[in-house]
Amino acid sequence: MIKVVNLTKKFGDFVAVDDISFEVDKGEVFAFLGPNGAGKTTTIKMLTTLLKPTSGAILINSIDPLTNQAKARKAFGITFQDQSLDDELTAWENMEFHGVLYGVPKKLRRERIEELMKIVELWDRQKSLVKEFSGGMKRRLEIARGLIHHPAIIFLDEPTLGLDPQTRNHIWDYIKSLNEKESITVFFTTHYMPEAEKMASRIAIIDHGKIVAQGSAQELEQKTSTSNLEDAFLALTGKDIRVQEVSGTDRMRQNRRIWRR
Amino acid sequence: MNAIYILWIRQLKRYSRSKARMISSLAQPLMFLLALGFGFGPIFEKAGQGSYIEFLGPGIVAMAVIFTAIFSGMEVIWDRQFGFLKETLVAPVSRLNIMIGRTMGGATVASIQGVVVFVLAMIVGFRPYSAGMLGIAFLFIILTAVVFTALGTAIASKMEDMQVFPIIMNFIVMPLFFLSGAIFPLKSLPAGVQFAARFNPLVYGVDGLRGALVGASDFGIMNDFIILILIAGVFMAIGAWLFSKIEI
Numbered sequence: 001m002i003k004v005v006n007l008t009k010k011f012g013d014f015v016a017v018d019d020i021s022f023e024v025d026k027g028e029v030f031a032f033l034g035p036n037g038a039g040k041t042t043t044i045k046m047l048t049t050l051l052k053p054t055s056g057a058i059l060i061n062s063i064d065p066l067t068n069q070a071k072a073r074k075a076f077g078i079t080f081q082d083q084s085l086d087d088e089l090t091a092w093e094n095m096e097f098h099g100v101l102y103g104v105p106k107k108l109r110r111e112r113i114e115e116l117m118k119i120v121e122l123w124d125r126q127k128s129l130v131k132e133f134s135g136g137m138k139r140r141l142e143i144a145r146g147l148i149h150h151p152a153i154i155f156l157d158e159p160t161l162g163l164d165p166q167t168r169n170h171i172w173d174y175i176k177s178l179n180e181k182e183s184i185t186v187f188f189t190t191h192y193m194p195e196a197e198k199m200a201s202r203i204a205i206i207d208h209g210k211i212v213a214q215g216s217a218q219e220l221e222q223k224t225s226t227s228n229l230e231d232a233f234l235a236l237t238g239k240d241i242r243v244q245e246v247s248g249t250d251r252m253r254q255n256r257r258i259w260r261r
Numbered sequence: 262m263n264a265i266y267i268l269w270i271r272q273l274k275r276y277s278r279s280k281a282r283m284i285s286s287l288a289q290p291l292m293f294l295l296a297l298g299f300g301f302g303p304i305f306e307k308a309g310q311g312s313y314i315e316f317l318g319p320g321i322v323a324m325a326v327i328f329t330a331i332f333s334g335m336e337v338i339w340d341r342q343f344g345f346l347k348e349t350l351v352a353p354v355s356r357l358n359i360m361i362g363r364t365m366g367g368a369t370v371a372s373i374q375g376v377v378v379f380v381l382a383m384i385v386g387f388r389p390y391s392a393g394m395l396g397i398a399f400l401f402i403i404l405t406a407v408v409f410t411a412l413g414t415a416i417a418s419k420m421e422d423m424q425v426f427p428i429i430m431n432f433i434v435m436p437l438f439f440l441s442g443a444i445f446p447l448k449s450l451p452a453g454v455q456f457a458a459r460f461n462p463l464v465y466g467v468d469g470l471r472g473a474l475v476g477a478s479d480f481g482i483m484n485d486f487i488i489l490i491l492i493a494g495v496f497m498a499i500g501a502w503l504f505s506k507i508e509i
Contacts, residue, residue: 048351050509073353084344088275100267101352 001026001153001185002047007056009042016042018209019056024202026152027183029176031190031200033233035242039209040189041081044157047187048078061152074102077146081157081189083138085130091117091141092126095148102149109148116144119174136167143171147178154178156188160195168192172199193230203229207237264354268362269369272333276370283374286332290325290378294385297321297444310446318379318387319398319470320443323405325378326371327463330406331434333367334413338420347509357501360414364497367410368403375402390476397482398473404489405466411496412462418503441467442479462492 002024009017017039024030034040045051047058049065049072058065065072085094095117099109117123120140130138139159146154156175160168172195179186190196196203197217204214213220213236217229224235276283298314305313340346349359376399379387389395416429440447440454441463447455458464469485472478478485 045509050347050350052508070353070355073351078351080344080347082344084348086271086275086345086348087343088278089271093271093274097267097271098348098352100263101349101354103263103353 001028001061002030002187003057003059004043004047005057007043007046007058008054009039009046009051010054015209017046017053017206020206020209020211022204022211022214024153024185024187026185027179028202029179029186029188029200031188031196031203032206033189033193033196033203034206035237037242038206038237040206041157043206044078044155044187044189048076048155049073074149075151076153076155077149077151078155079139079142079146079157079159081161083142085138085142085145087131088129090127090129091122091133094130094141095145098145099148104149112148112150116147117141119178120144121170136163136171139163139167140171140174143174147184150182151184153185153187156186158189158191160190160192168195175199193228193233197229205233205236212236264352264358265362265365268349268359269366272336272363272366273369276373286329286374287325287377287381289328290321291381293324293444294321294378294382298385314382314386315388315475316446316471317444318382319474320441320467321382322375322379322402322474323441323443323463323467323470324438326375326402326405326466327409327434327438329374330367330371330409331413331429333370334364334410334415335417335420335426335429336367337363337414337417338423338426341421341509342423346507350507350509355501356504357497360411360497360501360504363414364407364411364500367414368406371406371410372399372403375406389474394473394476398470401466401469401473401485401489404486404493405463405470407493408462408466408489408496411493411500415496415500415503418500418507437461437463440464442471443467447479462489465489465492 004023005021007017007020008015020043032040032043042051046053047060047065049069052066060072061075063072063075086097089097092113095113099113104112114123117126120143122137122141122144125137130141133141143156143159160171163171175186176199178184200217202214202216203220205212205220213223215223220229220232221227224232226232226235294317298317302313305316310316337346340349389398440458440461443463447458447464465480465485465488468478468480469482469489472482472485
């Protein structure tokens with residue numbers, strides 16, 4: 001479903017993603033783990049046509065996103081690491097916007113929006129402006145939105161970041177049931193190791209732009225002679241705290257409060 | 262086509278929900294209208310140039326349009342900042358259609374502002390010379406709005422954060438405005454400056470608007486019309502190209 005061969009991304013001298021290769025099968029739940037700044041988000045951006053790779057090849061649902069962007073874009077849904085909803089629109093309007101943009105026919109679109117909003121328990125709040133939503137509600141809406149066009153793959157970049165255990169649990173229930181019901185391939189990143197351990201059938205660990213290990217949670221634990229994924233992860237990536245450089249986008253987010261009335 | 266429509270409607274919804282923005286963007290043209298109209302009016306008339314409010318009216322309408330249009334175009338930066346731009350960029354929509362949709366949305370908002378300022382100018386004493394030409398005037402409002410929303414969008418697609426906004430305003434918008442013939446005739450300027458002004462798209466917006474509202478234009482309404490259409494097309498194409506280059 002996803003095939004990545006010798007993928008590399010350089011920003012000037014800095015190699016963010018360094019010659020990685022992996023494959024994800026259809027219907028699989030695949031976890032992509034790594035410390036901050038390891039290259040997770042950069043990889044997702046390349047897989048989802050937001051960044052051009054420096055070198056290497058990608059296939060998304062047998063489509064090359066470099067040569068056939070539009071078709072590749074239809075094949076996946078994505079929940080970004082940070083918010084990507086329009087705060088000034090209602091929940092339903094955000095869904096409708098997505099459905100129209102992806103060319104889903106009206107009847108099908110309306111049905112699908114209702115179905116998904118019911119699954120993530122936001123159908124009662126369809127007329128509320130998104131700016132009135134809590135972080136968890138926004139997350140649920142974003143996940144539902146990414147599925148409107150029946151994608152074959154869904155990318156979830158830290159879908160449960162900053163959420164309480166109840167909401168995290170719920171979100172994973174939705175994802176799991178969608179994965180089973182519609183056999184959607186799930187590609188996700190997280191910093192919560194128990195989540196990856198429980199949900200992912202396969203895991204890849206990336207550090208300093210390189211994939212340092214791949215396999216099921218058990219295989220990674222065996223390989224590092226540890227008893228849980230968190231320990232295996234630390235054994236593979238070391239215990240030093242990573243310093244992540246502040247990007248332009250982060251700076252803007254800091255300014256956000258100043259500019260809002 | 263649907264993508265263009267939904268991008269357009271989104272901007273109208275955002276506009277209609279932000280009353281503060283609607284009112285604050287009227288404050289500046291109104292201030293210019295009152296301060297210049299009543300402050301310089303008598304001097305202009307003493308100098309034998311005729312009614313200043315008749316001269317100023319179309320210029321202030323054009324001012325409202327260019328300011329709102331550039332600002333609407335620059336909303337791309339907000340979308341980038343609040344994350345929504347990514348949602349548009351991963352969608353299977355051609356970058357040209359994104360550009361067209363965004364431009365139409367912003368231009369509609371700017372045109373509405375232009376019409377409101379026109380009504381305000383009427384209240385202050387401006388009188389169009391022919392009711393039959395109002396449709397043509399409206400067409401020039403729309404064209405000016407399209408040109409500058411496209412310009413704002415194209416510039417904003419290259420910008421990372423809102424810090425650059427005052428720079429754009431001071432170094433691009435204000436010079437374009439002052440050298441457009443909106444508030445004083447360009448004829449009395451040095452020949453070099455007059456020549457430079459020919460490359461200012463707003464000159465043709467103001468000239469066309471003045472032709473339609475007051476019956477006096479320097480270049481001829483038809484020429485203004487054609488030039489504005491061409492510039493709009495060029496800016497739109499550049500914007501679409503820049504959009505296709507955006508990496509987040």
